[in-house]
Amino acid sequence: MVKIAPSILSADFAKLGEEIKEVESAVDYIHVDVMDGHFVPNITIGPLIVDAIRPVTDLPLDVHLMIENPEHYIQAFVDAGADIITVHQEACPHLHRVVQQIKQAGVKAGVVINPATPVESIEYVLENVDLVLVMTVNPGFGGQSFIPSGLNKIKQLFDLRSEHGYSYEIEVDGGVNQDTAKQCIDAGADVLVAGSAIFNKENRIEAIKAIKESL
Numbered sequence: 775m776v777k778i779a780p781s782i783l784s785a786d787f788a789k790l791g792e793e794i795k796e797v798e799s800a801v802d803y804i805h806v807d808v809m810d811g812h813f814v815p816n817i818t819i820g821p822l823i824v825d826a827i828r829p830v831t832d833l834p835l836d837v838h839l840m841i842e843n844p845e846h847y848i849q850a851f852v853d854a855g856a857d858i859i860t861v862h863q864e865a866c867p868h869l870h871r872v873v874q875q876i877k878q879a880g881v882k883a884g885v886v887i888n889p890a891t892p893v894e895s896i897e898y899v900l901e902n903v904d905l906v907l908v909m910t911v912n913p914g915f916g917g918q919s920f921i922p923s924g925l926n927k928i929k930q931l932f933d934l935r936s937e938h939g940y941s942y943e944i945e946v947d948g949g950v951n952q953d954t955a956k957q958c959i960d961a962g963a964d965v966l967v968a969g970s971a972i973f974n975k976e977n978r979i980e981a982i983k984a985i986k987e988s989l
């Protein structure tokens with residue numbers, strides 16, 4: 775079963791609770807994009823907002839940390855109600871330690887790779903993570919175009935999982951819409967993140983349906 779994780783980055787922040795309620799029956803995770811203005815050029819939200827949306831839904835909150843020194847903020851996001859925390863390989867010189875820290879805090883641990891980062895760079899944490907997120911845009915903004923080279927990485931991660939019996943989910947984020955979703959699923963992705971393809975549409979449920987039907 776393909777999972778859909780709408781990214782609230784493209785939602786109306788003045789009515790975030792209502793926007794989440796509108797989509798929750800049709801999706802599997804709520805994807806929360808955290809940006810610090812250092813690791814990526816944009817600044818978005820922090821633990822306060824995660825805490826505010828936590829009572830709105832029972833769906834897992836999939837928190838994508840695009841920040842430097844994520845190890846300083848893991849506990850704050852866990853306390854705020856995150857269920858899955860993903861950190862960028864590029865932001866973590868001690869990636870294995872940060873993955874352990876997330877798991878010890880009692881939530882699922884994910885690792886993310888940028889479009890220019892190879893799968894080989896995370897080879898030695900694959901046995902430890904619950905999720906691998908493949909970026910198909912350069913992180914920082916919603917509404918960018920899909921970078922197809924991510925498809926090879928999805929396939930590589932799918933094959934490595936079969937070969938070694940790993941258990942991570944493969945998630946893809948950036949430019950996923952009804953034209954690009956099928957390629958991701960065919961390559962082996964389990965979870966599709968979509969922001970603008972859902973929240974920039976008038977009818978969000980129809981938009982989610984269109985993505986599912988495109989598969």
Ligand SMILES: O=C(CO)[C@H](O)[C@H](O)COP(=O)(O)O
Nearest residue numbers: 913914916917948949969970
């Ligand atoms: O992590 C992200 C950007 O850094 C977002 O999750 C992603 O861009 C979703 O937006 P869209 O579906 O519009 O590309």
Ligand SMILES: [Co+2]
Nearest residue numbers: 781807838947
């Ligand atoms: Co994201």
